[in-house]
Amino acid sequence: MTRAGDALAVDVAIIGSGFAGSLTALVLRRLGRRVVLLERGRHPRFAIGESTTPLTNLLIEELADRYDLPEIRSFSKWGTWQRAHADVACGLKRGFTFVFHRDGKPFADDPSRSQQLMVAASPNDDVADTHWYRPDFDLTLVEAARGAGVLYLDNAHIADATPTAAGMTIDGARDSRAFQVRAGFVIDASGPRGFLVNRLGKGGVAPRWLPPTQGLYTHFEHVGLWSGVHPADGAPYPPDDAALHHVFPGGWIWVLRFNNGITSAGAALTDALAADIGAADGAPAWARLLDRLPSVREQFRESRATRPFIHAPRIAFRCSDVVGRNWALLPSAAGVIDPLLSTGFPLTLLGIGRLVDVLATTAPGPDRQAALDQYARATQTELDVTEQLVAALYACMDDPEMFRHLSLLYFAAASYSETVRRLNRPHMAPGFLLNAHPVFGIELRACAASAAARPTGAARTALIDRIDRAIEPFDTAGLLDRTRRGWYPVLASDLVGSAGKLDATPEDVRHLLARCGLG
Numbered sequence: 001m002t003r004a005g006d007a008l009a010v011d012v013a014i015i016g017s018g019f020a021g022s023l024t025a026l027v028l029r030r031l032g033r034r035v036v037l038l039e040r041g042r043h044p045r046f047a048i049g050e051s052t053t054p055l056t057n058l059l060i061e062e063l064a065d066r067y068d069l070p071e072i073r074s075f076s077k078w079g080t081w082q083r084a085h086a087d088v089a090c091g092l093k094r095g096f097t098f099v100f101h102r103d104g105k106p107f108a109d110d111p112s113r114s115q116q117l118m119v120a121a122s123p124n125d126d127v128a129d130t131h132w133y134r135p136d137f138d139l140t141l142v143e144a145a146r147g148a149g150v151l152y153l154d155n156a157h158i159a160d161a162t163p164t165a166a167g168m169t170i171d172g173a174r175d176s177r178a179f180q181v182r183a184g185f186v187i188d189a190s191g192p193r194g195f196l197v198n199r200l201g202k203g204g205v206a207p208r209w210l211p212p213t214q215g216l217y218t219h220f221e222h223v224g225l226w227s228g229v230h231p232a233d234g235a236p237y238p239p240d241d242a243a244l245h246h247v248f249p250g251g252w253i254w255v256l257r258f259n260n261g262i263t264s265a266g267a268a269l270t271d272a273l274a275a276d277i278g279a280a281d282g283a284p285a286w287a288r289l290l291d292r293l294p295s296v297r298e299q300f301r302e303s304r305a306t307r308p309f310i311h312a313p314r315i316a317f318r319c320s321d322v323v324g325r326n327w328a329l330l331p332s333a334a335g336v337i338d339p340l341l342s343t344g345f346p347l348t349l350l351g352i353g354r355l356v357d358v359l360a361t362t363a364p365g366p367d368r369q370a371a372l373d374q375y376a377r378a379t380q381t382e383l384d385v386t387e388q389l390v391a392a393l394y395a396c397m398d399d400p401e402m403f404r405h406l407s408l409l410y411f412a413a414a415s416y417s418e419t420v421r422r423l424n425r426p427h428m429a430p431g432f433l434l435n436a437h438p439v440f441g442i443e444l445r446a447c448a449a450s451a452a453a454r455p456t457g458a459a460r461t462a463l464i465d466r467i468d469r470a471i472e473p474f475d476t477a478g479l480l481d482r483t484r485r486g487w488y489p490v491l492a493s494d495l496v497g498s499a500g501k502l503d504a505t506p507e508d509v510r511h512l513l514a515r516c517g518l519g
């Protein structure tokens with residue numbers, strides 16, 4: 001890094017030090033690049049987006065192994081996290097719990113458990129996923145980046161970014177003192193509606209499939225257990241050690257428990273419901289929402305918000321320009337779909353891997369531009385398919401049966417992708433949610449489009465059959481086994497029995513299970 005007064009010259013400038021900016025900085029530093037990380041705020045700070053998935057954690061492992069980052073790898077599982085970083089708060093996530101509510105009615109289920117869905121993501125706590133307590137987690141990553149030699153400037157207010165022949169010049173001020181960065185390449189990791197989208201791109205565009213939604217969220221203490229309101233004896237994992245989703249017509253509530261007494265909870269609501277409860281009012285709106293959901297209100301009876309509510313007038317964000325000459329947006333700056341299904345982290349991690357590859361393997365010029373354009377296409381395609389699926393789920397929030405079938409498309413694609421990647425056959429799972437698979441990708445889009453049209457009668461039955469047929473060749477988790485009545489544990493026998501679908505032998509799968517602590 002060269003420095004003259006408050007002017008510096010670097011290979012890469014990264015705007016924003018959320019987990020994604022810091023991780024990208026760390027990886028580029030490992031590749032020997034001179035990197036500056038520019039943050040307008042100061043850590044530790046609140047950030048939303050907390051729940052991980054098996055694919056998120058596998059991608060963390062892959063990046064950590066590829067770029068020799070063992071301290072980052074230990075964050076990929078609950079057990080290793082607790083042993084290596086007990087001081088960094090997080091939550092235990094054994095799976096995805098969905099509970100379906102009707103407006104004004106206490107939660108009620110039937111013997112077939114038709115009003116709930118529990119999909120385990122891990123067979124035990126040690127290898128389980130986590131919820132990141134972002135104030136701690138993001139601070140730890142930024143410190144790791146600094147430790148590796150990344151120059152970190154917080155409280156940095158960027159005034160302008162000007163393309164030059166050799167890259168870009170960034171001008172700003174820090175504690176009232178002007179600075180200038182001359183960078184060969186700029187990565188925008190400043191989140192949705194971030195810096196470069198507006199400065200060099202064309203700004204945001206309306207989502208194509210999703211209905212407009214609003215967010216209302218905060219952190220709480222003293223949130224009760226859902227299993228205390230509705231016991232789930234014999235469930236595949238404790239229902240609260242999960243991303244708990246309370247789904248109801250017009251929206252849903254997430255509940256994520258951390259191990260420091262804090263619980264993250266909030267709602268994603270269609271405009272109509274948000275207007276009904278006056279979402280912009282914050283805490284009183286939350287109380288009005290819970291008044292419509294008596295069993296959720298019971299879970300939150302003793303709760304207290306530990307910080308003011310945030311009302312986000314729009315959750316989803318898309319933009320048309322993902323890259324330009326000597327700059328690129330990370331996927332998390334290029335688009336946010338919805339917290340449903342926890343897709344933000346894996347999309348971002350896939351993008352970090354691709355973008356770092358581009359910078360590592362190409363020099364500035366036409367080849368790099370072509371590779372950046374390819375990165376932009378992959379980013380947009382993956383955001384598109386996620387948006388289509390989540391839009392279909394929004395359309396079915398008053399139809400638990402259809403919602404459950406649709407979400408199993410996600411779980412089939414996610415578990416299949418994870419397994420073939422772990423078997424070193426990543427080509428068998430092309431694109432996020434298998435979107436580039438010649439059969440599954442097309443069926444996923446078609447089923448989502450049909451569900452969004454709200455078919456009834458025979459057309460609805462035919463759609464459910466079609467979803468099941470799409471899932472079958474990729475189902476390695478017993479998702480089509482009706483005897484499980486909506487509760488899906490992780491069973492070694494399911495995976496071993498699906499070896500043929502994975503182009504593997506039962507012995508290969510048994511080795512995999514032993515190697516990954518899944519057996």
Ligand SMILES: Cc1cc2nc3c(=O)[nH]c(=O)nc-3n(C[C@H](O)[C@H](O)[C@H](O)COP(=O)(O)OP(=O)(O)OC[C@H]3O[C@@H](n4cnc5c(N)ncnc54)[C@H](O)[C@@H]3O)c2cc1C
Pocket residue numbers: 015016017018019020021038039040041047048049050051052156157158189190191192194195215217315330332333336338339342343344345346348
């Ligand atoms: C309500 C909600 C819930 C979500 N839940 C989940 C979930 O459970 N799981 C999941 O996988 N994804 C989730 N997501 C998506 C997830 O939040 C994002 O993928 C993730 O936070 C992206 O991380 P990041 O580091 O790119 O950005 P951020 O965490 O947004 O960090 C951006 C950083 O850039 C800084 N910054 C912004 N502008 C500037 C500027 N001009 N100059 C300098 N610095 C700047 C900010 O201060 C901040 O520190 C959720 C999204 C929303 C909206």
